[in-house]
Amino acid sequence: xxxxxxxxFACFLFMLFNALVLxxxxxxxxxxxxxYERSRRFVLAGIIGMAAHFFAQMCYGFRAxxxxxxxxxxxxxxxxxxxxxxxxxxxxxxxxMRRWRIYVVSSAIYVVIVTSFGIxxxxxxxxxxxxxxxxxxxxxxxxxxxxxVSIIQEMIKRRRMLEKLSGSDILPNVRYSQASVFxxxxxxxxxxxxxxxxxxxxxxxxLGLVSFLFFILSFVALGYSYVxxxxxxxxxxxxxxxxVCNDTCHKGQPISETTxxxxxxxxxxxxxxxLHTDNRREEIQKKLDExxxxxxxxxxxxxxxxxxxSINVSKEELSLYFDHCLKTTFRLWLSDxxxxxxxxxxxxxxxxxxxxxxxxxxxxxxxxxYRIFKAREGCTPTxxxxxxxxxxxxx
Numbered sequence: 029x030x031x032x033x034x035x036x037f038a039c040f041l042f043m044l045f046n047a048l049v050l051x052x053x054x055x056x057x058x059x060x061x062x063x064y065e066r067s068r069r070f071v072l073a074g075i076i077g078m079a080a081h082f083f084a085q086m087c088y089g090f091r092a093x094x095x096x097x098x099x100x101x102x103x104x105x106x107x108x109x110x111x112x113x114x115x116x117x118x119x120x121x122x123x124x125m126r127r128w129r130i131y132v133v134s135s136a137i138y139v140v141i142v143t144s145f146g147i148x149x150x151x152x153x154x155x156x157x158x159x160x161x162x163x164x165x166x167x168x169x170x171x172x173x174x175x176x177v178s179i180i181q182e183m184i185k186r187r188r189m190l191e192k193l194s195g196s197d198i199l200p201n202v203r204y205s206q207a208s209v210f211x212x213x214x215x216x217x218x219x220x221x222x223x224x225x226x227x228x229x230x231x232x233x234x235l236g237l238v239s240f241l242f243f244i245l246s247f248v249a250l251g252y253s254y255v256x257x258x259x260x261x262x263x264x265x266x267x268x269x270x271x272v273c274n275d276t277c278h279k280g281q282p283i284s285e286t287t288x289x290x291x292x293x294x295x296x297x298x299x300x301x302x303l304h305t306d307n308r309r310e311e312i313q314k315k316l317d318e319x320x321x322x323x324x325x326x327x328x329x330x331x332x333x334x335x336x337x338s339i340n341v342s343k344e345e346l347s348l349y350f351d352h353c354l355k356t357t358f359r360l361w362l363s364d365x366x367x368x369x370x371x372x373x374x375x376x377x378x379x380x381x382x383x384x385x386x387x388x389x390x391x392x393x394x395x396x397x398y399r400i401f402k403a404r405e406g407c408t409p410t411x412x413x414x415x416x417x418x419x420x421x422x423x
Contacts, residue, residue: 030092031230032091032092032226032229033086033092035229035230035233036082036085036086036091037082037086038237039078039082039233039237040079040082040083040086042237042240042241043075043076043078043079043082044079046075046240046241046244047072047075047076047079049244049245049248050068050071050072050075050244050247050248051072053248053251054068056252057251057252063119063120064120064250064251066119067115067116067117067119067120067247068116068247068251069116070112070113070115070116070119071112071113071116071117071244071247073112074108074109074110074111074112074113074116075109075113077105077108077109077112078105078106078109081101081102081105081106081109084101084105085098085101090155091226094156095224095225095226096155096156096157096161097155097156098226099161099165099223099224100145100155100157100161100164101155102223103141103145103161103164103165103168103223104141104142104145104164106168106219106223107137107138107141107168107171108138110171110172110175110216111134111138111171111175114134114172114175114176114179115130115131115134116247117179117209118130118175118178118179118182120250121179121182121183121185121186122178122182122186130174130175130178133174134171134174134175137167137170137171137174138171140167141164141167141168141171144160144163144164144167145157145160145164147160148160148161148163148164165220165223165224168220168223169220172216172217172219172220173217176213176216176217179209179213180213183209191357191359192332192347192357192358192359193331193332193333193343193358193359194331194332194359195330195331195332195335195358195359195362195363195390207242207246208239208242208243208245208246208247209243209246211239211242211243212239212240212242212243214239215232215235215236215239215240218232219232219236309349309353312339312341312345312346312349312353315339315340315341316339318339319335319338319339320365324338325362325365325366325369325389325390326388326389326390327390328387328390328391328392330362330390331358332346332347332358335358346358362390363400366389366390366391366400367400367401367404369389369390370385370386370389370391370397370400370409371412371416373385373388373389374409374412374413374416375416378413378417382394382397382398382409382410385397385409397409
């Protein structure tokens with residue numbers, strides 16, 4: 029039994045294991061998000077395709093027979109499998125508006141790859157397709173680079189959007205995107221070379237398996253902390269709603285009558301001009317205070333969009349109010365509200381655990397509460413509680 033066969037067998041078992049992990053963890057997900065489950069299906073389809081590929085390699089020995097023949101089969105199978113996994117990542121990061129573009133481009137590249145294979149096969153009447161193999165390899169590399177660049181662009185954009193609009197902890201998303209995905213991308217960039225040279229497979233193969241396992245575990249961990257915020261994640265799609273502020277400032281005139289072609293810049297300028305009036309600023313602050321009074325911050329899924337709906341103030345105007353009047357962001361403002369509520373609850377209910385405190389004050393997890401205390405007080409919630417209790421006893 030050759031070392032190549034053993035490597036293929038290990039990859040086959042490994043892919044089956046990862047597929048099983050994705051299937052089992054679906055049962056344990058707390059929040060069922062259509063966006064995340066769609067990504068899970070893409071990744072699962074890619075993994076099953078890879079498992080079938082390794083099984084076929086074991087049975088028919090394409091790679092063992094000849095490097096060029098094995099490389100041809102690898103490109104034909106790896107391209108759709110890697111594309112499915114990349115689409116799984118892309119679906120989490122991108123909005124509906126941009127998904128069609130990556131579908132079209134990736135499908136077109138694969139059609140050209142299959143066409144190149146067909147031309148080479150008919151010219152040579154075998155799987156030894158000559159220089160057409162290098163055409164296929166170049167297209168495969170272009171496909172991978174296109175996916176990587178597109179995903180990184182969406183990651184940066186989505187993180188900025190979450191930092192601005194979301195009120196919850198974004199660290200799970202950061203860990204997922206910055207660590208496991210980038211490691212997976214690094215291995216993907218090396219694979220085109222490993223496809224041509226079998227000795228490289230014995231190095232890239234094990235590294236690829238480890239990085240892929242890290243990705244799957246991070247993907248599953250993201251699923252446990254992923255909440256259904258489809259409305260928030262798609263907020264950069266065209267908006268048709270009217271601004272409450274503009275209705276107030278322009279005496280009921282719709283936005284289309286006060287701005288040209290629904291220009292978003294014009295809307296922001298109109299909203300900002302409304303904030304120059306003391307009455308409007310006081311009105312917004314009063315609504316924010318009322319929202320806090322009725323404990324709206326206790327909703328762990330609260331975001332700028334839900335707050336906008338709750339207090340009947342447009343999202344654009346709220347964002348400008350936080351930026352220009354409060355000199356902060358919605359996420360930092362909400363974090364401060366929850367932080368003060370947590371300290372107050374610790375004083376009033378000293379026997380409450382940190383889990384209860386974090387849940388009652390709207391924090392996404394106890395870990396999030398710990399990080400807030402570490403950043404603002406320089407100690408853990410437990411240490412702060414003990415220090416405060418000692419101060420009260422001395423007083």
